Amino acid sequence: MIKTKSLGLTLTALLLATSAALAQSTEIRIGVALEPPALDPTAGAAEAIDVVVYQNVFEGLTRVDQNGAVQPGLAESWTVSDDGLTYTFKLHDGVTFHDGTSFDAEDVKFTFERILAEDSVNAQKALYAPIASVNVIDPLTVEFTLSRPDGMFLFNLGRGDAVIVAPESAENNANEPIGTGPFHFVQWDRGSRVVLEQNGAYWGEKPALTKATYRFIGDTATLTNALLAGDVDGTNNFAPEALAVFEGNPQFKVLVGSTEGETILGTNNAKEPFSDLRVRQAMAHALNRQEIIDGATYGYGVAIGTHFAPQHPYYLDLTETYPYDPEAAKALLAEAGYPDGFSATMKLPPVAYARLSGQIIASQFAEVGIKVELINTEWAQWLEDVLTNKDFDLTVISHVEPFDVGIYADPNYYFGYNNADLQALNEQLNATTDDGKRKELAQQIQTIISEDAVNGYLFELAQTGVWNAKLEGMWQNSPIEGVVLRDIRWVD
Amino acid sequence: MNWRLIRNHPSLLIGLVATALFALLGLVSLWWTPFPIEQIVVARRFQGPGPVHWLGTDNLGRDMFSLVMSGTLTSFWVGAAAVVIGIGVGVPLGLAAAAWGGAVEWLVIRISDVTFAFPSVVIAILITTLMGPSAANAIIAIGIFNIPVFARVARGGALAIATQDYVSAARLAGLGNVAISVRHLLPNIMSLIIVQGTIQLSLGILAEAGLSYIGLGTQPPATSLGLMLRDAQSVFLIHPWLSIVPGLAIVLIVIALNIAGDGLRDAMDPRLKREGINHGAG
Amino acid sequence: MAQVDIENLTISFGDREAVSDLSISIKRGDRFGVIGESGSGKSLTSMAIAGLLPETAKVTGTIRLDGEPLPADEKAMARLRGKRIGMVFQEPMTALNPLMKIGAQIDEALRLTHERGTVAALLDEVGLIPAHADRFPHQLSGGQRQRAMIAMALASQPDLLIADEPTSALDVITQRTVLDLIARVCDHRGMTLIFISHDIRAVAALCSRIGVMQGGRLVETGTTADILTAPKADYTKRLLAASRVERHVVAPLEHKQALLEVRNVAREYGHGGFWPWGRKTLRAVDGVSLSIAAGECLALVGPSGCGKSTLARMIVGLDSVTEGEMLLEGRAYRGRDLPPLLRAGLSLVFQDPFGSFDPRMTIGDSIAEPLHLLGRISPMERQARLKEAVEAVGLEESMLSRYPHEFSGGQRQRLAIARALVTKPKLVVLDEPVSALDVSVRGEVLQLLARLRREHGLSYLLISHDLDTVAAMADRVLIMEAGRIVEEGTPERLFAQPQHALTKALMAARLPDVA
């Protein structure tokens, strides 16, 4: 890349560098806000891990495409038994890991036994709990037996949490990930960047890019400058407040798409006064959703009235369940015994959408008499206080897992919602494989949580990518976390 | 300090008046701002300066002038409280070192070396982790860093004073170290401390801005000039005004404080007072 | 033609005139002395001749050097003064660059004027040895530093030497040798000398002509003999009168009962090491015994660094002995352990009247401070004591509410004495009580001290290196050298028949009386 002999020649060097970039347009530098703590997607929950390695370094049996549909991955085909309990996968032949070891059914078995093991540190272990056993039929055939039908099973296999790892290298994946993907890991300069290069021995179609560098730039202003200066070629999710810099600039393209992130006003249903439905309804009436969307996402978020992604075929528009109506909110509060409102705290994790939404909500709640004290926390503190100890009144958080409405059936989950009817419905939904039936059940659930105002339903996060105008093949939507490099290429 | 002193040092007057104006602006915000700063009206955001909003509005439609008033107060408050911590702990330490000497002095020097060597930002991060981010956290982190500064100034000043005969005279009169420190040393190093105080105050305001920038300082819905600057930084290219207002406010306050500090030093330092005829007197 | 011709010189700072309308003419080979108190403008005049006035000074009038007006161009002036004028200043410690070796500094003077002399020859001429060239200023004694300054001044072969209070920072013996050195080199090289001093005897000893300055004006000029014998101006008369010290001896009391006894006292300082065992110890006071009788004035005389101040500090309880003990009215103590009530029986008057009062406290509060030693006393008694003390030193009660900067040096020293008296002590230690005062007020203060001694039956321990003060005050004199007492006797005896080498040197160093 840029090779300079002296600082005095910077200008010339820059011209050379620019022309060099034009000639060898097979490299990409991507700016991302968060640096992953490690690089093993099966041993950590951080989204930042998937951004770097998902489908690039690691692959699963299936993979999720940019529309959220399940495609064959390392498994070229599969069959499902009629009762939905047995899945048989036919694996691709001639696949090797980056360290040269070959991939076969034993690796699949190892991967899933590792996920399900007692001391497993997989973040989504619960998703794979229905797996009763994994049987190696022959080196290229593997059979999964489930303890109950699971409508999401094939999708879940395509997640970053279920990528296939080798027993030889699994231990070191945190620092030196070894997978089967189209790119292999080259180096990780902590605090600065991760470098991937094309895997020459890749089993599938070769990607257009030969090298990809992920640069970690946490500060929006700095990332803006880096994009403008051409120090990075794009970013998958750029802060919406500064998008205007790139809109209308012919050198850049701004990709606005959907994500699976339902942003909610997390409410502690187990605690006074939020255990009172009227209080929750009052809060729902007090929320001016459009103002929050405008203020916190600069209009890029999509309003939701329940915990479900709007782009999903099962989605039901319930945004008018409790329309913005401060008078109704005051009346409900008075009815619940809080004519003068009440005081509550709101713990906010260190992400811009939460901090901004929190401020706006506090201002809106003040209109109806609810005095909110904002408590800003770092991630570790937030996880411990809210998720683990449930020591909170209110919070703002985006749930980015796809199809995660099942969390409402868990009375031990942090918002403490305990509804037996809903739990039964969810049970039924899990056991159903028929699409029409599933849609009906899912919509029933959506309606119940919306009417119960379990949480305040704010908006679906948008994916707002900024890329060099000459790049193509980036995912516009984000049905699953990751920046998939497979189809990205430079065009003139 | 008297009026003649101020008249003879016009820069001191400018510095003090400018500082006082900003301080007043901040203090008034306790009772009155043109608009409440917690009030968010997204619909009126990013307005330029105008008759309703004199300095325009920010990304959440809050009145910039109100924010600057409140932010100035926070910045001053953080800086001043940190100075108070620095003086409250540092000056007694420095006086003790000078008055007792020996092991006490050794210990004070070590303590001040250690606090000096501790990067203040690391202290701030640690305190944030212990207590959560807040303006109070910034006060403590900056205040801790102020302690050795004042300890050094107090010790240096006191050592110079301690050689004076009137200190020996007080000792002859049977006064102990504490009494001498309070009666003689402290009043005579007060001017040094005041001058250093203005400098540390301006440094504190800058440090608060820095801490707010990395998210360790003042937290919304409260605001400080540093926080305003940080919030505006990412939209600098689109709405530069939002950055320029708090940035300029910080620069002006710090300059005002520094000018006042310089003026005080010139006015109080007898060495400089003599300047001009210091080759004259035989 | 006069070598230096000053006409109507006026120097002012802002609207204040420091030198007014001064005209002097100095002939080649003259030794011209300028005498005056601090602030009289004598130094400024000499700076004006050398073109060294600060930038803030406004100068009118003309100065001619051999008939040529001083060049206006800074560089030309600098070269001229480097070549023609040698200068020696008061404080040799600060006048030398602390970071440069002596040799290098002298060498620089040589090279700036392209003279062919050598550093070694110059050092030799001023009585230093070649090894001194390799030292830094702080490694030399005050006298050696002043010699080095003179060597530097001589490097350019100047024909005019300006010496501005060259000896007032030095002790008696060194003072004399430096004055002799200046006289010698002036003779030897045939240089014109302008010698500035507040000490009329030094000027008289060295100069052939004298100019007397007061408040920026030249009040009188004439030959030394004329000035000394027939002064015209009142001010000159007063100066001459003040330099003659009268003897204020009080007849010794009948009962010579010892008030203070010092027995075999020693004080050691650890020096030069971090660990106790690596330390060189310095015995500042080495086995001193003395006693002071009630009503007696005992003088302790010695060169600077001989340990006399250390001894005084231990006696008054500011420091403690390493060995030996002291008895005040029969009660033994080792220094700092002096109990409050006993402390009240003894006090100290400091040398520098400017440093002995807290500038932030009223004089009254400062003077009342020692009353603390007497335990609780009523405000009325406090006020009475203050009044008594202030009136005893000839000042008024109304002055008690003022601050130190409102008083002159002489008044402050009186106030310091008042503070020393406020607890009605029996013994007062006087640490160089007049050496920081202008000559004209010295006599008054000494007189005051004598009167107080008479009226209150005080005993004095007088610490001084000034033999005149000693002669004026003391009943008995101790000569101290390197921590030891080397000779004892009445002033009369010592002046007449000094025994010890140091005593002899001290006596020899005395400048002749002007009377």
Add this chain to the structure above:
Amino acid sequence: MILYFLRRFLGFAATLFIAAVVIFVLLDLLPGDPARFILGINASADAVASLRAQMGLDAPAHERFFSWVGGMLQGDFGVSHTQRRDVAGLIAERLSVTLPLTVVAMVLSVAIGLPLGILAARRRGKATDTGLMVLAQVGIAVPNFWFGMLLSLLFAVTLRWLPTGGFTPWNEDFWAAARGMVLPGLALALPQASILARVMRTALVDVTGQDFIRTARAKGMTTGEAVWRHGVRNALLPVLTILGLQFAFLVAGTIIVENVFYLPGLGRLIYTAISERDLILVRSATIVLVLVVSLVSLIVDLTYALVDPRLRRGDA
């Protein structure tokens, strides 16, 4: 002289030891269990307990303290909890960014500040002096992250002379790494250069009033020559003191500038390590920072003694 060195060195060692105690105690107070943080929120109590034992977190405090300090003395800084890598290596990697950055900033601030300070002192009271001192006031008053961003907008985005940030390891491309230091170095150096210019000016003005300058003028130098040949060196003494103090400010300032220019420095390492409760990493990295700062002030002290002969006596 040797005694003086020894004394300073002992003070330095004592400072480090006290710092180690303080760091250790502070971190022991930190809420949040590192074992739980690593294992995540779903880990069982057993697993957490066994990881705690593995990491040696269940030993008594004084034992852990001494094994940490003892290890460091032997060059063993331990293994990072979260990154499972040698702490010494991690720190060295980050120091290769932070140290050059501070040095560049230091050099820049001296190269900018001292000449301007001398110039201002020489033109004292004139327009140049006033102009420079006003500039210095502004330089001190501009928050460095703001200034850094403006620099980046000008030199990286508009002119494209230098990168907006990021770091290429030295051994990979030396010049790229050096280029990456320029803007952050400048951002850090600006306030320090302004301070230095002011200190240099004051010191020089002070020195100009000293007797030995008058002596030099009496020898035949103009004020300018005297100040240049005798004043500057003497004026450098207070400047040297300030320089030592500034190093601490620079080190503290790097963490903010590292954020603006996304440099992988030691400050950011500590920042992330604290949020991940990687205690071994935090305390070792912090003590290294303290070591660097104290070492520099030790060096400044010793240099002071070398420059100023008056300090070479043992009792200084």
